[in-house]
Amino acid sequence: MSDNKDVVRQFIISNFYVANPADLKDDTSLLDSGMVDSTGVLEVIAFLESEFGISVADNEIVPDNLDALERIVAFVERKGGKRVAK
Amino acid sequence: MCGIAGIVAIAASASAPTEEALGLMAGALWHRGPDEFGIYRDSRAGLAHARLSIIDLSSGQQPLSNRDRTLWIVFNGEIFNYVELAEELRSKGHTFRTKSDTEVIVTAYEEWGDGAFDRFNGQWAIALWDSREKKLVLARDRVGVRPLYYAEHEGRVVFASEVKSIFAGEPSLPRRIDPNGLDETFTFWTIVPPQSMFEGIVELPPGSVRIYASGNVAEKQVWKPSYPRGNDGLFKGTVEDAREALDAALRNATRLRMVRADVPVGSYLSGGLDSSLVAALGHEANSSSFQTFSLRFTDDEYDETSFQRMMVDRINSQHHEVLVSRQDIANVFPEVIWHTERPILRTAPAPLFLLSRLVRNSGIKVVLTGEGADEMLAGYDLFREAKVRRFWAKVPESEWRPRWLERLYPYLTRSPVSQRALARQFFGRGLERANEPGFSHEPRWNSAIALKRLFSSGLRDRLAGRDAVRSFLATLDDQFSAWSQLAQDQYIEVRTLLSGYLLSSQGDRMLMANSVEGRFPFLDREVIELTNSFPASYKLLSLDEKHVLKRVARKYVPSAIVDRVKQPYRAPDALSFVAEDAPDWIADAMSESSLERAGLFEPRAVSALWKKCKSRKDDGQFSNADNMAVVGVLSAQLLYRQFVEEFPQARIPEIRTRVVIESS
Structure with a gap:
């Protein structure tokens, strides 16, 4: 579980070049903080699909599922996502 | 058009400026005025001038004085109504020795004092030295077409058209990046005068006059933008009356800018509405061998060639084009930042640097451009977006109101953001502030503020507690x-x-880098005051931007250009820098060691950004944030290198031919 969170956290820190990791708390809004912009949402979805082997449906693209670290992790786990061996 | 500079001893203990320092200051402005150099010097003050000869080629040298040689001026710009002003001054008994607008300024100042500036229609940065009263007057035009900076250092005022000239003339001035300048850049997308990028250097705000006299300093705003209050000051006629008035004002503004020059005047032509109209009106004022200049891009996404050629066919101009590639942008970018003297978040100035070079190489010194139309007549998407967001804010729970955003941004329908809940969060931020100042600009500002996450911890500490928007x-x-x-x-x-950006980084600096003067009919005093008086609906009718201007343009411009969907001027941003064979300066600017030395950005974060962008070079999909981050970091790094780390005194050419006027 916390593994998943670390993986997603690392992705956000590097893909959205967060200089100070302390800025990214579990419940920080990725949209309101500006870390993720409209194209950034695509990048998050693409990452989740390839990293956890899930498929994100249109009606799942909502802030409740994607707008904070803890929401993303909960969403992935609800979807039964497992890290894909690479 | 020219460069001006000077040093004035304010404190009794301060020493007189040397001829050498003034020569260096003029040398640093060489690109602004390569035709002639002049220096005035007395026991308290020195003025320097680099001239680009456009009006009164034979006798318009500067510094220039009044008849009794007590009031001296250096001047950069144009006063387009100088002929009319001279006539008025003659009727009051004044006489003139030259045919230059510079002498009219000196005389107008003698006659009207500070009240003279409000009578000028033009673009100017002026320094006046009254050697009797020991009084220095610095003045700048209404909207800031011409630049002027100053520093107060060791009892002296040092001023110049560009910061590099101040650094060249006053080497003891510390050269340090001002954190507040970086904070503003990563908020407003530019610094806002009086803020500059360097500690101790101040940009004189547009419309201001600053006066040093008998140990005191005073600054006043002699002009500022003003709009109707209710019916007070509101244009009274119909939209058709407005069309007629705007047509007449623009024709007059363009004609003045065409005929008040003793060299040929050409025009930029982007393919959009504004420059097409300006080119048509310029051609109307002087159709003999009228020359137009356009940018083309090897990347189709940015290219507007077909519209440019449509307009060329219409007016039969002698047309010149420069084709710009990503690599061209990467190659000239360091030189671009040497001229902008500030970081930028878009590469858009770089192609304009190449365009002014084309103008210069074609033997033209002056061009008209369409700048100012989008501000005066509400052309930007930002104005339409703000209108939709305010409309939405009246019924925040509405489902269809936010859908109007899709009209503005058709790509939304293909983006994850088209999902309602996400769009709501993206565009619906701060709806409760719909009637508060700054609401319109919040989405733009927030997009830049978010990138402050790249700032180093040292920079963050220095900015703690500061809020650029609130200030x-x-x-x-x-x-x-x-x-x-x-x-x-x-x-x-x-x-x-x-x-801060359009007239500076994208305007004066790119034009003057190649000794070309820009003239802007939409920023004519009469045009500004007329368009400001129009009711909002004449400018933005429903979501139809520049509505009344389109009505004017139909007479002069093919309807395919009037009716086309507005395309913002853009150039390839991050894409310009990620190629395998990109120039060496890029890897150097992004290296950990140079990031550490500058201390502006966190090297680990920049490295993550850069790795991401390098890995994407093939599919070329960069988010807006990635683009702005790459261009912002690279330009700030170049600024640090060129102005702080290795300010190249050697780059300042030595001026040989010059006129020196010495006075006791």
Whole structure:
């Protein structure tokens, strides 16, 4: 579980070049903080699909599922996502 | 068009400026005025001038004085109504020795004092030295077409058209990046005068006069943008009357800018509405061998060639084109930043640097451009977006109101953001502030503020407790809330991006880098005052931007150009820098060691950004944030290197031919 969170956290820190990791708390809004912009949402979805082997449906693209670290992790786990061996 | 500079001893203990320092200051401005150099020097003051000869080629040298040689001037710019002003001054008994507008300024100042500036229609940066009263007057035009910076250092005022000239003339001045300048850049997309990028250097705000006399200093705003309050000052006629008035004002403004020159005047032509109209009106004022200049891009996404050629066919101009590639942008970028003297978040100035080079190589010194139309007549998407967001804010729970955003941004229908809940969160931020100042600009500002996450911890510490938006909003005009919402949005645009970026990084600096003067009919005094008086609906009718201007343009411009969907001027951003064979300066600017030395950005974060962008070079999909981050970091790094780390005295050419006037 916390593994998943670390993986997603690392992705956000590097893909959205967060200089100070302390800025990214579990419940920080990725949209309101500006870390993720409209194209950034695509990048998050693409990452989740390839990293956890899930498929994100249109009606799942909502802030409740994607707008904070803890929401993303909960969403992935609800979807039964497992890290894909690479 | 020219460069001006000077040093004035204010404190009794301060020493007189040396001829050498003034020569270096003029040398640093060589690109602004390569035709002639002049220096004036007395026991307290020195003025320097680098001249680009456009009016009165034979006798318009500067510094120039009044008849009794007590009042001296250096001047950069044009006073387009100088002929009319000279006539008025002659009727008051004044006589003139030259045919230059410079002498008219000196005489107007003798006659009207500070009141003279409000009579000028033009673009100017002026320094006047009254050697009897020991008084220095610095003045700048209404919207900031011409630049002017100053520093107060060791009892002296040092001023110049560009910062590099101040550094060249006053080597003891510390050269340090001002954190507040970086903070403003990563908020407003530019610094906003008086803020500069360097500690101790101040940009004189547009419309201001600053006076040093008998140990005191005073600064006043002699002009500022003003809009109707209710019916007070509102244009009274119909939209058709407005069309007629705007047509006449623009024709007159363009004609003045065509005929008040002793060299040929050409025009930029982007393929959009504004420059097409300006080119048509310029051609109308002087159709003999009228020359036009256009940018083309090897990347189709940015290219507007077909519209440019449509306009060329219409007016039969002698047309010149320069084709710009990503690699061209990467190659000239260091030189571009040497001229902008500030970081930028878009590469858009770089192609304009290449365009002014084309103009210069074609033997033309002066061009008309369409700058200012989008600010004066509400052309930007930002104005339409603000209108939709305010409309939505009236019923925040509405489902269809936010869908109007899709009209503005058709790509939304193909983006994850088209999902309602996500769109709501993206565009619906701060809806509760719909009637507060700055609401219109929040989405733009927030997109830049988010990138402050790249700042180093040292920079963050120095900025702790500062809020650039709040500080800016505290300086709004005291009439602001009495204006229409569109007028408020226009005012903020004029105060921030027009003077700080469009007329500077994308305007004066790129033009003057190749000794070309820009003239802007949409920023004519009469045009500004007329368009400001229009009701909001004449400018933005429903979501139809520049409505009344389109009505004017139909007479002069093919309808395919009038009716085309507005394409913002853009150039390839991050894409310009990620190629395998990119020039060496890029890897150096992004290296950990140079990031550490500059201390502006966190090397680990920049490295993550850069790795991401390098890995994407093939599919070329960069988010807006990635683009702005790459260009912002690279330009700030170049600024540090060129102005702080290795300010190249050697790059300042030595001036040989010059006139020196010595006075006791």
